[in-house]
Amino acid sequence: MARIRSWQARLLWIDCTAGALVGVFLLLLSPWLARLYGLPLGLLRVNAAANLLYASYSFSLARRAGRPMRLLVLLVCANAAWSVVCLALVVRYWHDASGLGVATLVGESLFVGGLAALEWRHRHTLARG
Template sequence: MCRNLLWVDGLAAASAGVLMLAIGDRLSSWYQLPPALLQLIGLVSLGYATYSLSLAMRARRPRTLIVLLVIANSLWAAACLRWAVVFAPTASPWGLAHLLGESAFVGGLALLEWRWWARLATPVEAAA
C-alpha cells in the first residue's frame, strides 16, 4: 500500500477535480455552497493532482518534495475544515459532509505520507 500511496493521492485528486469542475454548478444548489468555492476546489484538486502524480512517477523522490506534499495536504485539510465552519449555517448536510470528508481524507493522506516518507522516497527498484 505504501508504494501506491502517491498514486492513490494523485488519482483521487484528479478524479475529484474533474468531477467538481464538470458538475460543480449543479452541486452548488444541492450543497448550498457558492459555485466559486466548488470551482476553486476543482481547480486546486487538479493542480494538486499534477504535483502528486509527478511524484508518483519519479523513481527517486527527494524528502523535501514529499514534505511539500504533506504540507500541501495539511493546508488543504485545514482549508476544507475552515470552510465547513464558515458555511455551516447555510450549507446543506451534503455540502458539510463533502467538506468534512475531504478534510479527513486529505488529512489522513498527509499523516500517512509523513509517517512513510522514507519508504516513499526510496527508489522503486530498491523497494522491491
C-alpha cells in the same frame, strides 16, 4: 513486509488519482453540486482547480523513481493545509451549506488529512520509490 511496502509505494498513486477524480468531478458538475451542497459556485470551481493542480504535483512525484524528501514534505504540508482549509470552509458555510455540503467538506478534510499522516509516516519508503 513486501505487501505493506507495496501498498506504501502506491500511496502517491492513490493520492494523485483521488485528486484528479475529485477535481474533474467538481469541474464538470459544479453548477449542480453548488445547488445540492448549498455552496457558492465559485468556491466549488476553486476547489476543483486546487484538486487538479495538487493532482498534477502528486502525479509528478508518483512517477519518479527517487523522490527528494523536501518534495515529499511539501506534499504532506499541502495535504495538511488543505485539510485545515476544508474545516475552515465548514465553519464559514455552516449556516448556508446543506448537510451534504458540510459532510462532503468534512469528508474531504478527513481524507486529505489521512493522506498527509500516511505520507508523513511512510515518507522514507516513498522517497526511495
